[in-house]
Amino acid sequence: MKKMLKRFSILLFCLLTGVLSEAIADTKPSLTLDTVSKKQGEFFTATVSGTRFIPDLWFNGEHFTMFRQKDGSYRALVPVENLSKPGSYAILAKADDWKEKIPVTVVSNNRPVQKIWLDRKTNSLKATKEEKEQVKQGLRTLSSEKLWSERFSYPCNGRKSSPFGVKRSYNGAPVSSYHKGIDIAVPRGTPVKSPAPGKVMLTGYESNRFHVHGNTVIIDHGQGLTSIYLHLHSISVKEGDVVNKGETIGTVGSTGISTGPHLHWGTYLYGTSVDPELFVESEY
Incomplete structure (x- = not known):
């Protein structure tokens, strides 16, 4: 009797496995977007479902890694660079022999020009090679686990002296950059x-050649999302530390190129800066 039950269980398992495998194989993959229009400095939420293969995703000539979600789908938060030319684009996804393309539009965010005046000593400071490389590497971190699950909070409360995306002119020179965060x-x-x-x-320190960013912390939140904190007075964490929401990582200062005490807070997707307040306003 026990042998018969065992054989029946094995047979049932094989039948169910075969049915499920066939169902998955018959499911046609699909690409969906949260919307087909975004402003400069925002991002698309792209989701691919119905495939056993890790999809490849492209936007504006760049490839984006997609990350598996709890429901079995794959997702990428696809950044729209703040200096992207407004107009028509497309997001393309591929998995095995399937592919799908969705036309999208990038709209201007109409950010103004901010004129900043620096004294001769501060204006002469340049980012060191080590500083630029370490910051770039930290902001391009790609880890598979999604570490956040709710809306972000502000790292500190106070007056926002400069919003994200503002074009910047230093000491009367032509516009050469934009603000990659909020102050x-x-x-x-x-x-x-x-x-x-x-x-x-x-964790980067002004005393260790972080001349422009000043005392700096970069945090990886998983699946292509990182955040950066500049001009800190002090740092209370070290590289490799796991931090919780609301945990103190340092104090506000004016190190590096800074006109006074303030926090510069930026968020990045796949190394491209996006408006950090988007993560405060909504869950992703």
Whole structure:
């Protein structure tokens, strides 16, 4: 009797496995987007479902890694660079012998020009090669686990002295860059807290040739999302630390190229800066 039950169980398992495998094989993959129009500095939420293969995703000539979600689908938060030319584009996904393309539109965010005046000593400071390479590497971290699950909080509360995406002119020169984050003007020594769970990827110090960024912390939140904190007075975490939402990572300062005490907070997707307030306003 036991042998018969065992054989029946094995047979049932094989039948169910075969049915499920056939069902998966018969399912046609599909690409969906949260919307087909985004402003400069925002991002598309691209999802591919119905495939056993890890999809490849392209936008504006760049390839983006897609990450598996709990429901079995694959997702990528696809950044629209702040200086992208407004107009028509497409997002393309491929998996095995399937592919799908969705036309999308990039719209101008109409950010103004901000004129900044620096003294001769500050204006002469240049980012060192080590500083640029370490920051770039930290912001391009790609880890498969999604470490955040809710909306971000602000790392500190105060007046926003400069929004994301503002074009910048230094000492009357032509516009050469834009603001890759938001500035929060608060007193020196104000605690800076992690807006979401993550892992500390970089701690850089002005005393160790971080001439432009000043004392810096970069946190990896998983699946292509990182955040950066600049001009800190002090740093209270070290590389490799796992931090919780609301945990203090340092204090506000004015190190590096800075006109006064403030926090520069930026968020990046696949190494491209996007508006950090998007993560405060909604869950992703």
